[in-house]
Amino acid sequence: MIQFAQRMEHLRPSEIREMLKVTEDEAIISLAGGNPAPELFPVSAMAATTQAVLEEAGGQALQYSTTEGFAPLRAQIAERMNRKFKTAFAARNILITNGSQQGLDLSGKVFLNEGDAVLCEKPMYLAAINAFRVFRPRFVEVPTDSEGMITAELERLLATTDRLKLVYVVPDFQNPTGISWSAERRRQFMDAVSRYDIAVIEDNPYGELRYEGELLPSLKSMDRKGQVICFGTFSKTFCPGLRVGWVAAEESILEKYILVKQSADLHTSSLSQRTISKFLDSYDFDANVEIIKATYKKRRDIMLRCMAKEFPAEIRYTQPHGGLFIWVELPSCLNARDILTVCLEHQVAFVPGGAFFPNGGMENTMRLNFSNMTEERIAEGIRRLGKVLRQMLNPAAH
Amino acid sequence: MIQFAQRMEHLRPSEIREMLKVTEDEAIISLAGGNPAPELFPVSAMAATTQAVLEEAGGQALQYSTTEGFAPLRAQIAERMNRKFKTAFAARNILITNGSQQGLDLSGKVFLNEGDAVLCEKPMYLAAINAFRVFRPRFVEVPTDSEGMITAELERLLATTDRLKLVYVVPDFQNPTGISWSAERRRQFMDAVSRYDIAVIEDNPYGELRYEGELLPSLKSMDRKGQVICFGTFSKTFCPGLRVGWVAAEESILEKYILVKQSADLHTSSLSQRTISKFLDSYDFDANVEIIKATYKKRRDIMLRCMAKEFPAEIRYTQPHGGLFIWVELPSCLNARDILTVCLEHQVAFVPGGAFFPNGGMENTMRLNFSNMTEERIAEGIRRLGKVLRQMLNPAAH
Incomplete structure (x- = not known):
């Protein structure tokens, strides 16, 4: 056997x-x-866009490309995030991934030794559990209510959890609960985590899909020490089948992600990246x-x-x-x-x-x-x- | 920090x-x-093919799909491998990956505990070193000559290496040496490894690019106990920018790869897979x-x-x-x-x-x-x- x-x-x-x-x-x-x-x-706009990319870029659209991703797309994503979520990213802060699911796997590699703790919402995104579990961490669940993580519980667990390396949260319309954290809870959360040298993943696949109420501040917009790592994806605002997402972080953190992305699969599809970039240029994405x-x-x-x-x-x-x-x-x-x-x-x-x-x-x-x-x-x-x-x-x- | x-x-x-x-x-x-x-x-055939896929499959070509991969493409790959390399794969033995680089990362997850040994050719493919190194194994290098791994050295290291879990080889036109193993060495290698319960990866990105001489038997064609796992890719025979490769193995092994592929990135681009499948149907790939x-x-x-x-x-x-x-x-x-x-x-x-x-x-x-x-x-x-x-x-x- x-x-x-x-x-x-x-x-x-x-x-x-x-x-x-x-x-x-x-x-x-x-x-x-x-x-x-x-x-x-x-669908038909995608067909026209792919056609245009292959006509303009020729063989380069089908060739190997850099691990970080297609430079114009990285710039477009940074600009879009800054506009939508009040972040301050540049193209160099963006790594293109195979959907934001890959960001989870890369995070496990970058941060988790066996037995390290991941602090998470209770309940949490199922595929994040599976991605992190490959690296055999302990999951420390923070109780939540209709406004998000309960601050007193968060503070207690931050203070008492041994070998805490990573916090993983979905503050906007979480999967599975649909709950969006209140502005107050977001501030309390950032106050609490900023007292610790730990990485925080703000996974935000659904943030743009708000059907009522005001946009609430992203955690990253309140991040004074550069500890928040943002995940984004085109899967819910465009289409998931191209598998294009991204990780956005300070360069000192992103360079670690780039290293493990390179050994994981070299880079994300050149054609997918160029097609989405061209689509963003040619059509009204919003x-x-x-x-x-x-x-x-x-x-x-x-x-x-x-x-x-x-x-x-x-x-x-x-x-x-x-x-x-x-x-x-x-x-x-x-x-x-x-x-x-x-x-x-x-x-x-x-x-x-x-x-x-x-x-x-x-x-x-x-x-x-x-x-x-x-x-x-x-x-x-x-x-x-x-x-x-x-x-x-x-x-x-x- | x-x-x-x-x-x-x-x-x-x-x-x-x-x-x-x-x-x-x-x-x-x-x-x-x-x-x-x-x-x-x-390039222009690719543009026409993408167009046809989007016209025929519509939104499904841009939707989430199964981790294993697009069923018709899996069947086409199995058929092609059987024809070219005398294997006996069915569609259910094929997992579509983001290039064969991803196969390396998934193999590390499936097989390697920290400190386990990987037996490899000396020298070996650089990106395999990086992919495996994430899982912190020991590398045990088998000396090679112009005909491949030196059998006596291989036998000695198989017998004496503690915690040996994985053998990784590129028998056809290896990267970096360009060497292709002789038929005799292939037989000796399979005789030797078949005495041990270890997995063998036969990575074959270049096998179809033979400029002279006869095709030599694949290791898999001599695998009597189902221990050989084949990696393949369209990167060298078609184009690399779509990032489509595959892992081919016995189902009991492949199901482990599917599990870790799912948590790594859910699946490979639906559009890339359908486009390659359609290209194989519509054009003379050979x-x-x-x-x-x-x-x-x-x-x-x-x-x-x-x-x-x-x-x-x-x-x-x-x-x-x-x-x-x-x-x-x-x-x-x-x-x-x-x-x-x-x-x-x-x-x-x-x-x-x-x-x-x-x-x-x-x-x-x-x-x-x-x-x-x-x-x-x-x-x-x-x-x-x-x-x-x-x-x-x-x-x-x-």
């Missing part, structure tokens, strides 16, 4: 992934994935984001309206102001995995929430996605889900 | 990479890189490979002819039957790094060979690339290099 590394004993196939296999069947209404709506991708927002807002509204009507009153859920997800907390007697089994019989799927807790527990939670289904399908999905929930909560009545 | 992981102390920027920065200056004749010739990339071979053969021939004329007689070098590189061994009194310094004053660059030895030494070696320069530039580059070498070997005469 060939021997694998010890870390492989701790890695399990992602629950979402196994989900998605079942939901390839079109008959199933899937509120499980986190996919954007493909009907909103600018106008496309507005179309996405208008569509998702309607889908969120119908999902929330149907949940209000169909879900038993004792079930609590978030009312997100943006992003792709609604988070549901069931009475503690219920297990979402059991509910999923029944739901699949009724041709509706979601992600059981337990997977978003790196240290286990909270099996009475679930994540619902509203970006990737028509309004009709969302309404029908929630109707079926509500029916199952009513049955599970009151079996005698059925 | 923010603390990085211990592994970061062992990672250094790649020498080739630092080289390439100098050689961005067009005035310099660079025999340093390993880039294919961009004038041979099928005819394009023949054009590449004809061009590189001429470049190799002129480089060897010029070396015979310009290099001092005491300098030894390989006469590769394929691939992209010639390996030079200088008298041990010379240091290739010093020679490079002088060469850069004469506007010619190469890669000092010391970097290809993970445990150091052999600074009297150099790697020359012949794929990415016109015949005229190659001749001029070798003339300049020869002049420097003659000066260094006989300074009194100048």
Whole structure:
């Protein structure tokens, strides 16, 4: 028997992934994935843009390129971040990655020795758990409420956690909860972490997808000691299939990311990078984001309206102001995995929430996605889900 | 000060990479890189193919896709490998990666605990050293000659190396030496490794670029216990900028690679994968490979002819039957790094060979690339290099 590394004993196939296999069947209404709506991708503009890139750049668009990424795209991303999130990045602060998922893997390499601690939100993004777990850290979960991390808990855990190396947060429309941190909590968070020499990852795939309320200050805009590392991606504001994201950080940190990116895969697709850069130059990117927002807002509204009507009153859920997800907390007697089994019989799927807790527990939670289904399908999905929930909560009545 | 992981102390920027920065200056004749010739990339066919993919697949070509890769492409790769290298792969044995470089990173994750041993050729591919080094293994170098690994040394090191987990070899037109293993050595190698429960990576980016002689059996074609893992790539037979390569292995091994690929970056670009798949369907891929071979053969021939004329007689070098590189061994009194310094004053660059030895030494070696320069530039580059070498070997005469 060939021997694998010890870390492989701790890695399990992602629950979402196994989900998605079942939901390839079109008959199933899937509120499980986190996919954007493909009907909103600018397909013909992309075809024209790729054509133009290949005509203008020729073979260079298909050649090896530098690990850091295509220089004009790095500058465009820096400019866009500064405009949207009040950061102060230059092109040299940007590393192009294969989606922001790769930023997670690179962060594990750059920061984590086995047994180091990662401070994270409770619950946290599932694929971040899997990416960090490769490096075998301890996960220290900071309790959260509807305004974000609870500051007193954060301060206590910062002061008492041994070998703390990294803080990972998604302050805007978090996956899985949809919660956006309040301005006050953001300030308190930055006050607290700035007392420590630790790196903070501000992962922000959904920040531009705000359906109501005012933009809140990014953590990076309040970062006085250069400890915040920003992740960004075109996956939710443009399209995910090109796998183009980025890491933005102070140069002394970014140079470490560049080193591990180089050994991981040399660089991100030259053609993808040039195509996105050209698209940003040639089309109104923000106008496309507005179309996405208008569509998702309607889908969120119908999902929330149907949940209000169909879900038993004792079930609590978030009312997100943006992003792709609604988070549901069931009475503690219920297990979402059991509910999923029944739901699949009724041709509706979601992600059981337990997977978003790196240290286990909270099996009475679930994540619902509203970006990737028509309004009709969302309404029908929630109707079926509500029916199952009513049955599970009151079996005698059925 | 923010603390990085211990592994970061062992990672250094790649020498080739630092080289390439100098050689961005067009005035310099660079025999340093390993880039294919961009004038041979099928640029207009690629534009037409991308167009067709986006027309036919629409938004799905820009959507998230499965970690394993685009199913038709996996089948095409399996079929092609079976035809070219007498393997017996099915689509389910293929994982699409971001170039075969990513296969190296994933292999480190799948197999290496800190302190485990990797058995490798002496010298070995530089970027493999960097990829594995992230996981902090010991490198055990097997001496090689013009026919490949020396069998007696291989057998001795297999028997005596503690915690041996992985063997990494490039039997066809190796980077950096250009050497292709003889049929006898391949059989002896497989006999030897099959006595141990260890994984063997057969990395084969150059196998199709043979300019003379008969195709030799792949290691995988002689693998009776399923221990050989094959890496392949479109970077040298098509174009590298799309970053599409693959890992081919028994399913029980491949499932581990899929797990770590998922946490590394979810999947490889959907559009790149579909475009290559469509290109394979629509064009004569092999005819394009023949054009590449004809061009590189001429470049190799002129480089060897010029070396015979310009290099001092005491300098030894390989006469590769394929691939992209010639390996030079200088008298041990010379240091290739010093020679490079002088060469850069004469506007010619190469890669000092010391970097290809993970445990150091052999600074009297150099790697020359012949794929990415016109015949005229190659001749001029070798003339300049020869002049420097003659000066260094006989300074009194100048």
